[in-house]
Amino acid sequence: MAPDISTLEQLRDSGHEQVSLREEIRANLLAALAAGENPWPGLHGFDRTVIPQLERALIAGHDVVLLGERGQGKTRLLRTLSGLLDEWSPVIAGSELNEHPYEPLTSESRARAERDGGRLPVAWRHRSERYVEKLSTPDTSVADLIGDVDPMRVAEGRRLGDPETIHYGLVPRSNRGIVALNELPDLAERIQVALLNVMEERDIQVRGYVLRLPLDVLVVASANPEDYTNRGRIITPLKDRFGAEIRTHYPLELEDEIAVIRQEAHLTAEVPEVLLEILARFTRALRSSSAINQASGVSARFAIAGAETIAAAARHRATARRDDPVARLVDLESAVEVLGGKIEFESGEEGREDELLQHLLRTATAQTVRSRFGGLDLSPLVDAFDGRQTATTGERVTASEFLTGLPELEDPGLYDEIVARIGTTSAVSVSPAADTDAGAERGESAAGHRAGAVELALEGLYLARELSKESGDGETVYG
Known part of the structure; x- marks a missing residue:
C-alpha cells in the first residue's frame, strides 16, 4: 500500500528526503548487491558479460543504449530497471510532470505550492508507473516525445505565449522516471535532434517558448548494431550523449x-x-x-x-x-x-x-x-x-x-x-x-x-x- 501521507506538511514531518533519480537507482542497486540479492530476475546468460557493464553504467549515472540483434533480451533487460526504483515516490497531486512536492517545476505547480503551502496535496506513484516504453517508429513526431502547442487550450482563450497552452509529450511526462526507446535508430533524424537537450542539458524546448524545465529522467534505448553507426540511421551527436553502449548477445551456454x-x-x-x-x-x-x-x-x-x-x-x-x-x-x-x-x-x-x-x-x-x-x-x-x-x-x-x-x-x-x-x-x-x-x-x-x-x-x-x-x-x- 502507498504511504498514508497526503499533504506537503505531512511529508516534511515524516522526514522524507528528496534525491535525484540517478542517486535513487544507484543506492538501491548498491543495497541489493551488498545484500547478495539478484536485481535482474529472469535473465539468463548475461551474468558475466552484460550485467556487470550495466551495473557499472547505472552506478556512474549514465544513460544507456543496448546494442544487439533481435531476440537477445534487450527489452526484458530494460524493463527490469524499474525494480531499482523506490516502490513509492511522492508527487504533487494532479501534476502533469510528476513533480516532487519539494521542487515544483511548472508555473502552475509553483502557484499551487505558494497558494496552498503545507496543505499542498501529495499523491504517490508506484515504481511500475515510472517506467515508460516507446517503440521508435518513423512516424513518431516531436510532439509525441517532447510536446507541442495544444490548439484546444488556445481556443479556450489562453494567450499563445502562455506556457499553459503546451501539451507535454512522453519524455516530460516521464519526469523522475525511466524512458525506454526501443529501436532508437528508427526515429527520424529531426526527432533525434529533439532529444539532444534532454540527454545533455536535461531540459526541453517546445517551439518558440522560452521554457526551461530541468527534467530528471534516465534515458535508455535499444538498437541494432548495424543501424547504430555514423553510416547508419543514428546522428553522431545523439550517439555521443549516451554514457554507455553495451553489447548484448545470445546465450553462450x-x-x-x-x-x-x-x-x-x-x-x-x-x-x-x-x-x-x-x-x-x-x-x-x-x-x-x-x-x-x-x-x-x-x-x-x-x-x-x-x-x-x-x-x-x-x-x-x-x-x-x-x-x-x-x-x-x-x-x-x-x-x-x-x-x-x-x-x-x-x-x-x-x-x-x-x-x-x-x-x-x-x-x-x-x-x-x-x-x-x-x-x-x-x-x-x-x-x-x-x-x-x-x-x-x-x-x-x-x-x-x-x-x-x-x-x-x-x-x-x-x-x-x-x-x-x-x-x-x-x-x-x-x-x-x-x-x-x-x-x-x-x-x-x-x-x-x-x-x-x-x-x-x-x-x-x-x-x-x-x-x-x-x-x-x-x-x-x-x-
Whole structure:
C-alpha cells in the first residue's frame, strides 16, 4: 500500500528526503548487491558479460543504449530497471510532470505550492508507473516525445505565449522516471535532434517558448548494431550523449538457452527436457550456419515458439487419439514446418530452406543422443530388428500403440535404461487455460515419457546408420 501521507506538511514531518533519480537507482542497486540479492530476475546468460557493464553504467549515472540483434533480451533487460526504483515516490497531486512536492517545476505547480503551502496535496506513484516504453517508429513526431502547442487550450482563450497552452509529450511526462526507446535508430533524424537537450542539458524546448524545465529522467534505448553507426540511421551527436553502449548477445551456454525456453514458453502439454535440449541445440546450429543471414539473427523466440508448437502437437494428439499429453520426437517435425519463416536465409539458398532445416535438426538430434546415451550399448535393440520387425510411430500414433509395436528384447531392462537416461523431467505448462484435468493427465503420462525416450534411441540409431527409416502420410517406420 502507498504511504498514508497526503499533504506537503505531512511529508516534511515524516522526514522524507528528496534525491535525484540517478542517486535513487544507484543506492538501491548498491543495497541489493551488498545484500547478495539478484536485481535482474529472469535473465539468463548475461551474468558475466552484460550485467556487470550495466551495473557499472547505472552506478556512474549514465544513460544507456543496448546494442544487439533481435531476440537477445534487450527489452526484458530494460524493463527490469524499474525494480531499482523506490516502490513509492511522492508527487504533487494532479501534476502533469510528476513533480516532487519539494521542487515544483511548472508555473502552475509553483502557484499551487505558494497558494496552498503545507496543505499542498501529495499523491504517490508506484515504481511500475515510472517506467515508460516507446517503440521508435518513423512516424513518431516531436510532439509525441517532447510536446507541442495544444490548439484546444488556445481556443479556450489562453494567450499563445502562455506556457499553459503546451501539451507535454512522453519524455516530460516521464519526469523522475525511466524512458525506454526501443529501436532508437528508427526515429527520424529531426526527432533525434529533439532529444539532444534532454540527454545533455536535461531540459526541453517546445517551439518558440522560452521554457526551461530541468527534467530528471534516465534515458535508455535499444538498437541494432548495424543501424547504430555514423553510416547508419543514428546522428553522431545523439550517439555521443549516451554514457554507455553495451553489447548484448545470445546465450553462450546451452544450459542458459534451455533456461530461456523453459522460462518464456507457455506450454499446453508436457515437454520433456530432452526435447528442449534438441530445440536449443537446433537454434544454436542455426546461429552458426553460413546459410543463415546472421545479421538478422536467430531470435530466442524461435526456440520458444518451437517448444510451444510441439506442446500443441502433443495436446492435439492427446485430444484426438486419447493419448498421453506428452510431446515426443515426432512432434519436432511439426515445429520445423511452421518456424522456417522466422529466420532469413542467405540469397543463394533459395529452394533449399527445408533441406537445410532438416539437416540442422538431425545434427542437433544426433548431438543430444550422444550426450544422453553415450556409453550405453544399444546393439541388442539393433539386433531385435531382424529384417521383418519394424516399429511405427508418427504424429497420430499414440504412445501405447508405439510401445506395443516395439520388438521384444532378450534383456527387457534395456528399455528401462533408455528411459532412465532421458529422465522424466518436463517443462510443464504455465498456461492456466491449458490445464484442464492436467493433474490427472500428468499422473498417467508414464507411457508418453517412455515412448519419447525409445523414439529418441531409434532416431539415434537411424542417424548412426544402424537402422533404416521411412516416413510418409504422417507415419515413420523404423526397421
